Amino acid sequence: xxxxxxxxxxxxxxxxxxxxxxxxxxxxxxxxxxxxxxxxxxxxxxxxxxxxxxxxxxxxxxxxxxxxxxxxxxxxxxxxxxxxxxxxxxxxxxxxxxxxxxxxxxxxxxx
Amino acid sequence: xxxxxxxxxxxxxxxxxxxxxxxxxxxxxxxxxxxxxxxxxxxxxxxxxxxxxxxxxxxxxxxxxxxxxxxxxxxxxxxxxxxxxxxxxxxxxxxxxxxxxxxxxxxxxxxx
Numbered sequence: 001x002x003x004x005x006x007x008x009x010x011x012x013x014x015x016x017x018x019x020x021x022x023x024x025x026x027x028x029x030x031x032x033x034x035x036x037x038x039x040x041x042x043x044x045x046x047x048x049x050x051x052x053x054x055x056x057x058x059x060x061x062x063x064x065x066x067x068x069x070x071x072x073x074x075x076x077x078x079x080x081x082x083x084x085x086x087x088x089x090x091x092x093x094x095x096x097x098x099x100x101x102x103x104x105x106x107x108x109x110x111x
Numbered sequence: 112x113x114x115x116x117x118x119x120x121x122x123x124x125x126x127x128x129x130x131x132x133x134x135x136x137x138x139x140x141x142x143x144x145x146x147x148x149x150x151x152x153x154x155x156x157x158x159x160x161x162x163x164x165x166x167x168x169x170x171x172x173x174x175x176x177x178x179x180x181x182x183x184x185x186x187x188x189x190x191x192x193x194x195x196x197x198x199x200x201x202x203x204x205x206x207x208x209x210x211x212x213x214x215x216x217x218x219x220x221x222x223x
Contacts, residue, residue, distance in 0.1 A: 034211065043198075043215045046213075088152070090154045098145075098203065098209070100155070100157070101157070102154025102156070103154060
């Protein structure tokens with residue numbers, strides 16, 4: 001069966017520090033991968049999506065970037081975090097009928 | 112991409128049937144409608160998906176009228192554990208890799 005792993009689960013970072021969130025999917029090949037962010041009490045904002053290695057589409061230009069170095073690995077990064085980057089980050093993949101399966105999420109607090 | 116509109120919040124009581132409607136006036140021919148449920152501090156999880164008429168599974172029913180400009184998620188006999196945010200999402204299911212954008216969702220509160 002397919003599983004999705006996301007880490008770290010929580011992190012507290014100072015303003016201006018770098019960020020790296022990782023997501024890996026097991027049990028499937030060539031998944032479509034997504035990064036979403038959810039601010040406190042808000043809806044899901046699509047950040048990036050990828051259809052294959054090295055192929056990244058950005059929805060919200062900002063100080064975040066994404067990379068897909070391997071087929072089932074999706075990384076969200078930032079060189080310098082802002083206070084507004086705080087939130088709940090969710091990685092997801094889609095199956096053949098575009099149903100999203102989400103990871104457990106990474107809660108980021110920027111101080 | 113079809114934009115979706117849902118009520119921001121709904122209240123219900125245990126044992127009642129709850130119907131949450133989603134409007135998607137510019138739905139395309141190839142678009143399907145998918146509903147998700149999200150609990151606090153968790154990722155959304157799939158509830159049901161449909162194209163037209165009625166779809167039913169062990170959790171919910173999905174009603175889609177002939178013009179497909181709206182859909183209704185029906186939760187039979189809700190319990191306290193159904194308190195969550197519900198999202199409808201419209202998109203091509205066979206358009207692999209397309210952007211999947213959520214609307215604002217409906218926060219359902221079930222009271223005893």
